[in-house]
Amino acid sequence: MSVQARRVVAVFTSLSLLAGCATPLTRDGRIGSDDGTDSCRSQLVALDSTGNFFAEDILKGAALGAVGGALLGGAIGQNWRGAAIGAATGAAAGAAGGYLYAQQQRNKDQASLTASIAGDLERENAELDRTQIAFDQLMDCRFRQAQTIRAGVANGSIDRAAGQAQMAQLRERTQREIALAETISQSVNKRGAEFDTAVETVAPGATKNVSRDTSFRNAQISRATPLRLRPDAASPEIGNVDARAAVKVRPVSANYALVETASGQRGYVPTEAFANRRAIGTAPVVRAGVPGDARSLAASNIARRDNFSESVTQAKTAAASGFELAAG
Incomplete structure (x- = not known):
């Protein structure tokens, strides 16, 4: 390897080490300081804390890929340009396959490789559950704050101008928090x-055969029903659907379906709101992850990722019109 190529490798190695040691934004930098007035602060902190888990290893994989790519590019090209191109290629490869490569280096036989991947998937799924709960609780809290402001304006305990100011602040907060959740979702999907x-290496077809049907059917609601933010009876109401209204529907569980009204508003309703349940179809059944079984754990991981992504999208859609005062 030439002197120039060795210099490039040294530069990229230094940069990767600096990237690994770089201090991320503090919690206050990410979500703002606690002024003691936000009743949803604990839920926001819980969501933010889960984001650290999902961001960490991807950055390490990309850094390792950049260094490896620089070494390869420099060795092949014998010049600065070859090392730079190799670093860029390596960064992409590191982000996409660095995990599998690292596992293969640590586990020299198929059984230990499979067991290690399965163990990591169990931890990943547990963290995804924590993230989903934290996000659900935070959004429930924000939409209930909006309901409280509306009720205060309606009964005269809050001046309308003050209510509008409070709602504007709440809308801005919620939009920032949804953006945080979108960032977490991106990290989760990476x-x-x-x-x-990795799973396709040890259990071919495991991730290819997972049902991810997101199509809607046309149906009719049989009775007036509130739209909810989440598929849960305890979730805040974000709208209503009139009896005999035509909607688009997709079941998400045995008891709830996501519907889209003629106006484009989306929310969840009980499947019992449809007189003909067969007409709306059935939700895909995902087998629960079995400890130690990479195949089932991978399928349940995909389902969790999709569910979190959909909940973030749904919250973003609901927030677009969910923080307005009633006309008055």
Whole structure:
């Protein structure tokens, strides 16, 4: 390797080490300081804390890929340009397949490789459950704050101008928090791509046969029904559907379906709101992840990723019109 190529490798190695040691934004930098007035602060902190888990390893994989790519590019090209191109290629490869490569280096036989991937998937799924709960609780809290402001304006305990100001502040907060959740979802899906690659190596077809049907059917609501933010009777109401209204529907569980009204508003309703349940179809059944079984754990991981992504999208859609005062 030439002197120039060695210099490039040294530069990229230094940069990767700096990237690994870089201090991320503090919690206050990410979500703002606690001024003691936000009743949803604990839920926000819980969501933020889960994001650290999902962001960490992807960055390490990309850094390792950049260094490896620089070494390869420099060795082949014998010049600065070859090392730079190799670094860029390596960064992409590191982000996409660094996890599998690292596992293969640590586990020299198929049985230990499979067991290690399965163990990581169990931890990933547990963290995804924590993230989903934290996000659900935070959004429930925000939409209930909006309901409280509306009720205060309606009964005269809050001046309308003050109510509008409070609602504007709440809308801005919620939009920032949804953006945070979108960032977490992106990290989750990047890690998911690494898991999918690894699982396909030890259990071919495991990630390819998972049902991910997102199509809607046309149906009619049989009775007036509130639209909810989540598929849960305790979730805040974000709208209503009139009896005999034509909607688009997709079941998400045995008891709830996501519907889209003629106006484009989306929310969840009980499947019992449809007189003909067969007409709306059935939700895909995902087998629960079995400890130690990479195949079932991968399928349940995909379902969790999709569910979190959909919940973030649904919250973003609901927030677009969910923080307005009633006309008055």
